[in-house]
Amino acid sequence: MLETLIDKRISFPVGRVDFMPVRPCSFDEFLLITGEENSLQVLSSFPPPEYAHEKLIQLFRLYTVIGGMPEILAEYAESRDLQRLQKIYSRLIVSFQDDVEKYARNQTLAKVIQHVIGSAFNYAGKRITFDKFGGSVYRSREMGEAFRTLEKAYLLNLVYPVTGTYLPVEEKLKKAPKLIMFDTGLVNFSSGLQKEIFISTGIDMNYYGNIMEQVTAQELLTLDKSVRARLNFWTREEPGTQSELDFVFPYRDMLIPIEVKSGSTGKLRSLHQFMDRAPHGWAVRFYTGKTSLQETRTLTGKKFRLINLPFYLAGRLTDVMKEVIG
Numbered sequence: 001m002l003e004t005l006i007d008k009r010i011s012f013p014v015g016r017v018d019f020m021p022v023r024p025c026s027f028d029e030f031l032l033i034t035g036e037e038n039s040l041q042v043l044s045s046f047p048p049p050e051y052a053h054e055k056l057i058q059l060f061r062l063y064t065v066i067g068g069m070p071e072i073l074a075e076y077a078e079s080r081d082l083q084r085l086q087k088i089y090s091r092l093i094v095s096f097q098d099d100v101e102k103y104a105r106n107q108t109l110a111k112v113i114q115h116v117i118g119s120a121f122n123y124a125g126k127r128i129t130f131d132k133f134g135g136s137v138y139r140s141r142e143m144g145e146a147f148r149t150l151e152k153a154y155l156l157n158l159v160y161p162v163t164g165t166y167l168p169v170e171e172k173l174k175k176a177p178k179l180i181m182f183d184t185g186l187v188n189f190s191s192g193l194q195k196e197i198f199i200s201t202g203i204d205m206n207y208y209g210n211i212m213e214q215v216t217a218q219e220l221l222t223l224d225k226s227v228r229a230r231l232n233f234w235t236r237e238e239p240g241t242q243s244e245l246d247f248v249f250p251y252r253d254m255l256i257p258i259e260v261k262s263g264s265t266g267k268l269r270s271l272h273q274f275m276d277r278a279p280h281g282w283a284v285r286f287y288t289g290k291t292s293l294q295e296t297r298t299l300t301g302k303k304f305r306l307i308n309l310p311f312y313l314a315g316r317l318t319d320v321m322k323e324v325i326g
């Protein structure tokens with residue numbers, strides 16, 4: 001919360017304070033807390049053995065459902081009862097809404113922030129516009145200030161697009177950002193779909209796709225320990241086009257495209273369009289399938305290598321890239 005305190009003119013010695021982001025527990029930490037040390041040990045080898053794939057996918061699905069809030073994980077580790085978590089989720093959301101005085105500079109902003117906290121979970125993984133967000137009467141300027149304030153407090157992330165395929169990244173801050181909330185468990189609790197996601201039946205696949213983007217982003221953010229850690233996604237610059245790639249990830253001197261697929265298959269048109277423009281030949285897909293390295297071509301014939309990774313390796317992407325690319 002130090003960044004919000006700075007806005008209130010509280011000073012401290014420059015260069016003598018370390019900043020560290022405080023985020024929900026990662027999937028690796030989830031395994032440790034819930035007593036899955038053997039699975040954590042298996043996960044530390046690359047590629048993980050095929051016999052462990054189904055169990056690791058099920059554990060990651062459970063992590064996606066309940067999230068990484070420490071009190072939630074402590075209760076689940078003791079009771080193994082999803083129903084007993086409901087009161088904690090509800091109390092956490094109410095406490096965030098009640099604590100807006102920490103972030104707001106006036107009562108008007110406090111009301112806007114309360115609205116954002118109450119509505120934003122329903123938009124996780126989606127692109128948003130600030131103007132009248134969540135069916136409100138609030139305009140872009142005051143809504144934008146509320147979102148940026150909550151982003152400083154690490155309660156959400158505004159993921160802006162880039163249109164280039166190389167470094168350095170140039171965010172397009174005038175384009176609509178993608179909203180990533182700080183915890184996937186709270187997103188699912190707010191939707192009322194925790195059970196459906198866990199058993200993967202009777203659930204709208206668009207929502208399921210959004211939640212897999214949400215949890216993948218949550219894991220990718222753990223890779224950078226800096227308070228300045230940011231994610232971006234990619235869109236085509238040409239007017240009238242709709243191509244959009246889920247995320248891009250800087251690695252060495254490359255900007256690596258990342259596609260998130262909620263199933264084990266799916267078309268990769270946007271990824272192909274990115275690769276046609278990229279000065280390198282590497283791409284990543286997260287999905288429910290097993291680890292593999294695929295030699296493939298874009299629709300125009302450019303050769304590239306696609307690293308297919310199960311979702312449970314999202315939080316280990318940097319290590320994977322070192323193993324595969326060097």
